[in-house]
Amino acid sequence: xxxLTVGLFVGFGLLIGTLFGFFGMGGSFLVTxxxxxxxYPANVAVGTGLAFVFGTSVIGALRHRNHGQIDYTLxxxxxxAMTAGIEVGKRTVFLLDALGAADAVISTAYVGLLxxxxxxTLRDARRDTDAGGLDLADRVQAVELWPMVxxxxxxxxxxxxxxxVGVAIGVLSGLLGVGGGFLLMPAMMYGLGVPAAxxxxxxxxxxxxxxxxxxxxxxxxxxxALPVAGALLAGSGLGARIGAGATSLxxxxxxxxxxxxxxxxxxxxVAAKYLSTPLGVPALETVSIVLVFGAALFVSAAVVLSAxxxxxxxxxxxxxxxxxxxx
Amino acid sequence: xxxLLGIEAIGNVVRAASTVGAVLAEALVLYVAYGLLxxxxxxxxRETIEGV
Numbered sequence: 001x002x003x004l005t006v007g008l009f010v011g012f013g014l015l016i017g018t019l020f021g022f023f024g025m026g027g028s029f030l031v032t033x034x035x036x037x038x039x040y041p042a043n044v045a046v047g048t049g050l051a052f053v054f055g056t057s058v059i060g061a062l063r064h065r066n067h068g069q070i071d072y073t074l075x076x077x078x079x080x081a082m083t084a085g086i087e088v089g090k091r092t093v094f095l096l097d098a099l100g101a102a103d104a105v106i107s108t109a110y111v112g113l114l115x116x117x118x119x120x121t122l123r124d125a126r127r128d129t130d131a132g133g134l135d136l137a138d139r140v141q142a143v144e145l146w147p148m149v150x151x152x153x154x155x156x157x158x159x160x161x162x163x164x165v166g167v168a169i170g171v172l173s174g175l176l177g178v179g180g181g182f183l184l185m186p187a188m189m190y191g192l193g194v195p196a197a198x199x200x201x202x203x204x205x206x207x208x209x210x211x212x213x214x215x216x217x218x219x220x221x222x223x224x225a226l227p228v229a230g231a232l233l234a235g236s237g238l239g240a241r242i243g244a245g246a247t248s249l250x251x252x253x254x255x256x257x258x259x260x261x262x263x264x265x266x267x268x269x270v271a272a273k274y275l276s277t278p279l280g281v282p283a284l285e286t287v288s289i290v291l292v293f294g295a296a297l298f299v300s301a302a303v304v305l306s307a308x309x310x311x312x313x314x315x316x317x318x319x320x321x322x323x324x325x326x327x
Numbered sequence: 328x329x330x331l332l333g334i335e336a337i338g339n340v341v342r343a344a345s346t347v348g349a350v351l352a353e354a355l356v357l358y359v360a361y362g363l364l365x366x367x368x369x370x371x372x373r374e375t376i377e378g379v
Contacts, residue, residue, distance in 0.1 A: 054347070054354075058355070059357060219347065220340060221339070222342070230353055233350065233353055237354070311376045311377055
């Protein structure tokens with residue numbers, strides 16, 4: 001790996017770390033598609049994405065532990081369920097790889113998932129209501145299947161419900177190489193009724209554990225590019241602190257629209273990359289790279305600029321007005 | 328042959344554990360190093376931005 005490539009990965013890690021620190025999710029969501037776009041084999045892209053997520057979430061979990069924002073019982077139950085799910089997901093990836101269908105299935109699943117979550121976030125940013133989520137939590141807590149577990153924030157949920165949610169998220173995590181934060185966070189907040197701050201802390205601890213296990217099983221097969229994960233982590237460690245610092249200055253709702261746009265751009269990037277060969281249009285690969293890196297750069301810049309505007313008294317400059325209209 | 332496969336399997340586990348250990352070690356070093364850097368640089372950066 002050349003020095004320029006290392007520099008690019010560190011820079012990309014810085015952008016992703018800023019997003020992870022600010023939104024509490026979005027780590028491997030961009031790393032795995034980026035590595036796919038750069039031509040890494042699907043299993044190496046997934047394995048390296050998991051190793052990177054593990055390292056980044058270690059740093060995040062240490063910060064949340066200091067603030068008492070972790071539900072250890074919920075994290076332990078989710079760990080067991082997600083571990084089983086990740087093993088299933090990983091076996092599926094290697095089976096698909098042997099059948100020569102891994103790239104097609106993973107790329108298609110990514111396109112669909114990024115598009116769905118992106119559209120959901122966009123709708124949430126426009127409506128800004130969680131009434132439906134509260135209904136769901138009430139219905140989930142009404143399932144009284146022994147044993148019941150008391151969670152921080154006062155809710156009581158059946159351990160079986162937690163197990164089913166954990167296995168489902170684990171399968172997706174192992175299949176796509178994502179930490180699962182973008183699914184765990186809404187599942188814990190809207191599904192299990194856990195307070196937002198505790199959901200973020202527990203989510204990051206959970207991602208740390210599942211990321212470690214995921215990285216281990218992929219590394220056992222030689223499918224982790226350690227220099228790539230290391231370079232990304234060097235950038236994301238600093239970015240995570242910048243993003244976390246920005247949370248005390250900027251309202252997440254103001255930036256949600258940008259985040260949704262980033263997810264949709266990621267979806268288009270993977271689709272463009274996948275279609276470039278069958279359609280015989282190599283330019284689509286360039287479009288794909290520009291979309292992935294451009295979206296991460298754009299949203300990170302919006303986060304940092306919003307924080308700078310919040311610090312400066314007034315914050316009425318041209319760029320502050322532009323960035324303020326994105327939520 | 329079985330012995331060779333056994334050694335290979337152990338080698339894979341050791342390699343995987345080393346990979347996870349290396350990522351963990353880097354994360355802990357970065358947590359401490361960037362923590363110190365933030366503590367030193369944050370007041371200066373805030374002051375500079377607020378003063379602009």
